[in-house]
Amino acid sequence: MSAIELAPGETGEPRGGVIPYLMVDGASKAAALYQKAFGAREVARHPQDDKGRTMHLHLYINDGSLMLSDPYPEYGRPHEKPGSFTLTLCVDDVDLWWERASKTEGMVVTMPLERMFWGDRYGELTDPFGIRWAIVGR
Template identity: 65%
Template structure:
């Protein structure tokens, strides 16, 4: 559905940072290390790993937003399932920098960066933990 604002040709509404992704992955500590290399993540907090090498909580900052990770704990009702039907979107000024760093760290190119019909440059990557990342660089305003 197209809003009246979009029909009138006005700019898209701003993104708000009030929704926090919390991912269950196979190897939260390894994922955190990958996200540091690929997306410049900073680790804010980590619960120590248990005797099985799992952690119930890692808090990262990525691109001025929080991302939280946990290992699967099927014995407590939190099994590992393959990520599906969602992507994490990074909105950045310099898509080439972010893209090249992530690919160099080992992210798989799903959709190369292209100039999209809405005027932004956009592409998709999949990380080694199965998570789909969309990277978007808004069109420069003149």
Template identity: 55%
Template sequence: MSETTTPPVTTGVTPYLTVRGASDASAFYQKAFAAQELMRQADEKSGKLIHCHLRINGADVMMSDEFPEYGMGLGDGPNGVTLHLQVDDADAWFERAVAAGATVTMPLADQFWGDRYGQLKDPFGHSWSIGASKK
């Protein structure tokens, strides 16, 4: 996608990820989760992404590369956050993410609360859960 500077309007709470390799992460999320990249702004000197806005399954996720010089560093990497996708077909979404390079951390299975549910870790260290109501 070409660089854009007009931010889409959001409401509610939007996850904002700090990523090592945000351009690669955007490409992965597009392939794994059918994300649409709505906006990107890159630093002219380093080429790192200052801001990237994605829409995944109707919800917004924003991210940037890490910039430790501005207090936006990862330290040992992301932890304590799981991004959840409630979808129409958990098997299809899960399989697509694994095919794109995600690692299974909890196999997809029918759960006691009524969802088909599993968890993955993307190549950038973020945890994702995928669930669909069993019909």
């Protein structure tokens, strides 16, 4: 695999106060999907092992970090169905983000984008890995 090219000013360092680290069955496929759906940029990756698994993958999405890994049951990290959580993207241009994500193959709209009682527009999608995403903005 070739080296990852970072944009000027990017270091590949973690961004954000709390960084989600997802274990999904198919971390490389998830990263590719997130690039299409959310404009993610890959900034670090460990090479795949002989079973096609990726131990660590780091993305920037909406100026924050998201990290991914495939399951490694032999190290006590088996695959588990995602729990009850939602990854929320607070964005400036909600229409642009919603349009891109909702039209990405594999993403399922679970709550249409609409104006909510608190004033923002909000919608939810679920990806093929069982992760629920919310997009919110004015």
